Amino acid sequence: MMASIDQHKEGKKDVTFRVFRFNPQVDSKPYFDDYTIPVERGVTVLRSLNYIKEHIDGSVSFRAFCQAGICGSCGMRVNGLSQLACTTQVWDVLAKSREPEVIKVEPLRNLPLIKDLIVDMDPLVDKMKHYSNWVDSIMPEAQMGKKEFLISEEEFLRYDKATDCILCASCVSECSILRANKEYVSPAVLLKSYRMNVDSRDSLHDHRLAALVQDHGVWDCTHCYRCQESCVKSIPIMDAIHGIREDAIECRGKKDTSGSKHAEAFMSDIEKKGKLVEATLPIRTNGVVWTLQNLLPMAMKMIMKRRTPPPPPLVKSAKGIKVFREMFREMTEHVKQDHKSHKK
Amino acid sequence: MKPFDIVIVGGGGAGLYAAMEAMKTNPALNIAVLSKVYPNRSHTSAAQGGANAALGNKAKDDTVEMHIFDTIKGGDYLADQDAVNVLCTEAPKIIRELENMGTPWSRMEDNTIAQRPFGGATLPRCCYCSDKTGHTILQTLYEQCLKKGVIFFNEYFALKLSVSGSRSKGLIAMNMKTGRIEAFAAKTVILATGGYAKMYWNRSSNAAGNTGDGQAIAYRAGIPMKDMEFVQFHPTGLRKSGLLITEGARGEGGYLLNKDGERFMARYAKEKMELGPRDLVSRSIETEILQGRGFDSPAGTYIHLDLTHLGSDLIKSRLPQIREMSMQFEGVDPIEEPIPIRPTAHYSMGGIDTDNFGRTVMDGVYAAGECGCVSVHGANRLGGNSLLDILVFGRIAGHTAAEEAGKFAPGMISEAELAEQYDAIRSGMHSSGRYERYGELREELGQTLALNVGIYRESSLLQKGIADIAELKERFKKVRVIDTSDVFNTNLIQVLELKNMLDLAETVAAGAFARQESRGSHTRTDFPVRDDANWHKHTLATMVNGNVTLGEKPVTMGRYELQERTY
Ligand SMILES: Cc1cc2nc3c(=O)[nH]c(=O)nc-3n(C[C@H](O)[C@H](O)[C@H](O)COP(=O)(O)OP(=O)(O)OC[C@H]3O[C@@H](n4cnc5c(N)ncnc54)[C@H](O)[C@@H]3O)c2cc1C
Ligand code: SF4
Ligand code: SF4
Ligand code: FES
Numbered sequence: 001m002m003a004s005i006d007q008h009k010e011g012k013k014d015v016t017f018r019v020f021r022f023n024p025q026v027d028s029k030p031y032f033d034d035y036t037i038p039v040e041r042g043v044t045v046l047r048s049l050n051y052i053k054e055h056i057d058g059s060v061s062f063r064a065f066c067q068a069g070i071c072g073s074c075g076m077r078v079n080g081l082s083q084l085a086c087t088t089q090v091w092d093v094l095a096k097s098r099e100p101e102v103i104k105v106e107p108l109r110n111l112p113l114i115k116d117l118i119v120d121m122d123p124l125v126d127k128m129k130h131y132s133n134w135v136d137s138i139m140p141e142a143q144m145g146k147k148e149f150l151i152s153e154e155e156f157l158r159y160d161k162a163t164d165c166i167l168c169a170s171c172v173s174e175c176s177i178l179r180a181n182k183e184y185v186s187p188a189v190l191l192k193s194y195r196m197n198v199d200s201r202d203s204l205h206d207h208r209l210a211a212l213v214q215d216h217g218v219w220d221c222t223h224c225y226r227c228q229e230s231c232v233k234s235i236p237i238m239d240a241i242h243g244i245r246e247d248a249i250e251c252r253g254k255k256d257t258s259g260s261k262h263a264e265a266f267m268s269d270i271e272k273k274g275k276l277v278e279a280t281l282p283i284r285t286n287g288v289v290w291t292l293q294n295l296l297p298m299a300m301k302m303i304m305k306r307r308t309p310p311p312p313p314l315v316k317s318a319k320g321i322k323v324f325r326e327m328f329r330e331m332t333e334h335v336k337q338d339h340k341s342h343k344k
Numbered sequence: 345m346k347p348f349d350i351v352i353v354g355g356g357g358a359g360l361y362a363a364m365e366a367m368k369t370n371p372a373l374n375i376a377v378l379s380k381v382y383p384n385r386s387h388t389s390a391a392q393g394g395a396n397a398a399l400g401n402k403a404k405d406d407t408v409e410m411h412i413f414d415t416i417k418g419g420d421y422l423a424d425q426d427a428v429n430v431l432c433t434e435a436p437k438i439i440r441e442l443e444n445m446g447t448p449w450s451r452m453e454d455n456t457i458a459q460r461p462f463g464g465a466t467l468p469r470c471c472y473c474s475d476k477t478g479h480t481i482l483q484t485l486y487e488q489c490l491k492k493g494v495i496f497f498n499e500y501f502a503l504k505l506s507v508s509g510s511r512s513k514g515l516i517a518m519n520m521k522t523g524r525i526e527a528f529a530a531k532t533v534i535l536a537t538g539g540y541a542k543m544y545w546n547r548s549s550n551a552a553g554n555t556g557d558g559q560a561i562a563y564r565a566g567i568p569m570k571d572m573e574f575v576q577f578h579p580t581g582l583r584k585s586g587l588l589i590t591e592g593a594r595g596e597g598g599y600l601l602n603k604d605g606e607r608f609m610a611r612y613a614k615e616k617m618e619l620g621p622r623d624l625v626s627r628s629i630e631t632e633i634l635q636g637r638g639f640d641s642p643a644g645t646y647i648h649l650d651l652t653h654l655g656s657d658l659i660k661s662r663l664p665q666i667r668e669m670s671m672q673f674e675g676v677d678p679i680e681e682p683i684p685i686r687p688t689a690h691y692s693m694g695g696i697d698t699d700n701f702g703r704t705v706m707d708g709v710y711a712a713g714e715c716g717c718v719s720v721h722g723a724n725r726l727g728g729n730s731l732l733d734i735l736v737f738g739r740i741a742g743h744t745a746a747e748e749a750g751k752f753a754p755g756m757i758s759e760a761e762l763a764e765q766y767d768a769i770r771s772g773m774h775s776s777g778r779y780e781r782y783g784e785l786r787e788e789l790g791q792t793l794a795l796n797v798g799i800y801r802e803s804s805l806l807q808k809g810i811a812d813i814a815e816l817k818e819r820f821k822k823v824r825v826i827d828t829s830d831v832f833n834t835n836l837i838q839v840l841e842l843k844n845m846l847d848l849a850e851t852v853a854a855g856a857f858a859r860q861e862s863r864g865s866h867t868r869t870d871f872p873v874r875d876d877a878n879w880h881k882h883t884l885a886t887m888v889n890g891n892v893t894l895g896e897k898p899v900t901m902g903r904y905e906l907q908e909r910t911y
Binding site: 023057148196201 | 825
């Protein structure tokens with residue numbers, strides 16, 4: 001493999017890969033090893049790691065399989081950002097590297113470490129099971145194979161993007177809530193849950209939604225957008241999260257939790273009056289932060305969708321209202337931009 | 345661990361369908377699926393184009409019979425016609441079944457499953473989900489297995505069948521997370537470990553792990569391999585990496601152009617043009633390259649796959665993955681410029697010899713998917729027929745094993761046998777003196793295969809290939825495993841995979857040398873025509889005293905008589 005790396009003289013430089021090392025059998029704590037190799041333009045991080053493994057240190061351990069960005073095996077953090085090693089160009093990383101010609105490679109976060117760059121995927125699989133991340137068909141098994149369901153292209157497009165997910169766990173690694181709470185549902189699992197819930201062939205919608213609105217579920221998300229920003233398949237994960245929340249509110253009454261009750265009050269207020277009335281805001285009970293994180297982005301999205309005029313600024317000042325206004329403005333911007341980028 | 349009724353090795357489409365069907369057949373059975381990667385990572389996920397079934401959604405006049413004929417003709421009459429009947433007859437049913445259980449599909453205007461044209465098919469019958477069909481099928485099967493509570497042993501590496509007399513007692517495998525060698529005593533074992541085309545290394549479109557492990561395990565246990573010389577080269581691999589640009593790109597109307605800007609397929613397949621069968625298109629490209637009509641570059645000679653005339657909208661909506669891959673691995677945006685491509689080793693028609701029910705010659709051992717060879721693809725597989733094969737015959741193997749598990753007494757695997765396996769593996773870690781690097785051997789194996797056992801084959805080249813493989817096998821004895829740890833030793837795994845590829849490479853080269861004719865994907869420049877009188881038969885490669893021994897098996901004929909194959 002190196003023969004071809006060496007072939008071109010143009011665009012070649014020595015790059016140091018600072019690789020996270022940990023072998024649970026001998027190491028009491030992790031450390032970094034530096035490997036400096038010549039890399040030519042066009043080479044990926046995975047090819048560089050393969051080179052290191054084959055020529056310098058056979059014990060460097062990482063997963064890789066398809067080498068084409070489709071199997072999801074090679075998720076790792078490259079200069080701090082979770083991504084696929086096999087589709088990440090070394091030169092692209094160097095262009096943004098803080099330390100010249102140095103690339104730091106670390107395992108994904110938020111999943112238990114096994115060895116070097118390898119983390120345990122089982123917790124993610126367990127969550128897929130917990131949230132029934134499968135279609136439970138409305139057709140009895142004995143009937144299957146005889147007739148197709150007739151599905152419009154429009155319905156297919158509702159879950160088309162979501163089925164791009166290759167379970168690489170980059171979003172899991174970047175999720176801000178998971179850092180604090182390992183039991184949190186996880187962005188990829190929310191995405192998959194949404195995909196199942198909008199499939200007309202599925203019969204588990206209510207059951208799945210009921211699990212999603214419990215503790216560690218969809219209401220715990222802080223809307224930090226990090227998952228979406230890091231998704232290796234550019235999937236609009238936030239649409240799925242918004243979708244589940246809207247759905248939870250629309251199905252209110254069926255599954256009442258504190259989250260959805262507050263959300264309900266908040267939303268109906270906006271819908272009916274087109275403005276925020278302080279008295280009915282859930283701020284009092286849940287605090288400013290909760291309200292901002294959980295309800296505003298969705299409110300904005302629903303407003304944009306229904307072309308309701310945006311609510312006027314709050315008149316009465318309450319505790320924290322200044323912060324609230326400022327964040328409200330920011331959120332509005334964020335939602336607008338988000339909307340634009342998804343239409344592309 | 346208590347003995348299993350069925351142990352399935354492989355979590356690709358074949359293995360997962362087998363597991364689901366076995367559970368359906370008899371829910372009381374104790375079934376395990378072992379996989380060296382998480383099932384959703386299996387190579388089935390890489391299939392972009394689609395799966396064939398005569399649903400008649402796009403071409404109303406399509407029939408199962410036409411699908412049967414296309415498959416037999418495409419396989420250059422080496423396929424067993426009774427097996428092809430099963431494949432094509434089951435096709436519409438199994439695609440609908442997948443749809444019914446929740447697989448996403450692109451849709452026609454009348455809301456039925458979308459179909460598109462594919463190489464070698466008379467009518468458009470390839471069912472697809474944009475360009476991620478294998479991925480969405482595999483996702484669905486994995487999800488359904490989770491739903492049904494299938495027991496998975498993920499990241500377990502199968503090492504060998506434990507055999508007593510003419511029957512298997514189960515399987516020995518390594519838990520990759522701990523390095524422990526574990527016994528899976530079982531009444532039946534289904535091998536579904538995928539293909540072996542990765543032996544061509546970076547002249548292959550396959551995942552790094554498509555190293556023919558299941559075939560090698562069966563081969564070393566004395567089970568015959570069928571038609572191993574038939575390796576399909578996909579016409580359109582990316583120049584640098586060998587990664588695949590799906591036939592869908594040509595199905596949507598892409599052109600193949602040589603350096604004179606000529607649509608050269610007009611010279612080789614006037615009617616079908618770019619949509620001729622794979623072997624023909626690959627040979628045509630190779631000929632263009634050999635006759636100096638390719639583009640030269642440091643990364644090898646190539647030709648162009650031109651999509652620019654299809655327009656940005658179509659490329660973005662129908663071929664987004666292809667666009668992404670061209671940009672990531674070649675730095676080329678197909679909306680703006682043609683993609684540099686050349687043929688790449690892609691699919692193994694050969695595999696473990698099975699009957700139409702997935703049975704091998706060994707009691708209690710079954711095989712399915714690309715790992716097995718029923719033979720439905722004969723000398724050349726049609727695009728879109730492989731996903732179909734793994735689904736249909738994965739299901740059949742699961743069903744057969746479930747029905748027959750009761751016939752066999754549970755096996756017992758002794759501690760001594762495990763210890764012996766452990767020692768054999770560890771011995772490679774402490775060799776002293778000069779040692780060989782597995783990476784170099786792997787690379788050299790790929791090179792000699794591509795050069796001497798590639799698209800164009802010839803007696804002296806094949807002899808060179810056979811000698812090279814023998815030499816590599818000798819050198820392999822000195823390969824050192826550098827990583828001596830137990831936990832997730834990927835270095836060790838790669839060495840074990842290399843051993844499997846070396847053993848199988850011998851069968852591929854031996855079969856290619858013996859078969860003195862040209863048929864399907866196997867082209868001998870010294871024997872340029874099909875020789876039905878002497879070679880209308882399958883080859884069987886069996887390991888006897890450590891060496892490959894060739895035998896043969898007749899082809900099952902049916903309604904279709906031998907005909908010349910023209911397109
Ligand atoms: C790039 C590409 C595109 C393709 N496109 C199409 C297409 O459009 N249409 C079509 O019909 N076909 C296509 N094919 C072919 C098709 O995808 C494969 O033939 C098919 O998916 C093989 O499925 P399988 O279940 O037999 O094996 P795989 O999906 O390869 O699964 C093998 C399984 O075995 C496991 N395994 C292997 N070795 C071991 C071991 N030692 N121990 C434990 N487990 C092991 C692996 O972990 C894996 O789970 C394509 C192939 C490639 C390479
Ligand atoms: S938006 Fe929600 S799910 Fe996504 S990273 Fe932030 S907290 Fe996690
Ligand atoms: S949502 Fe994106 S980042 Fe997350 S697992 Fe799926 S593909 Fe990876
Ligand atoms: S190796 Fe498969 S996604 Fe990177």
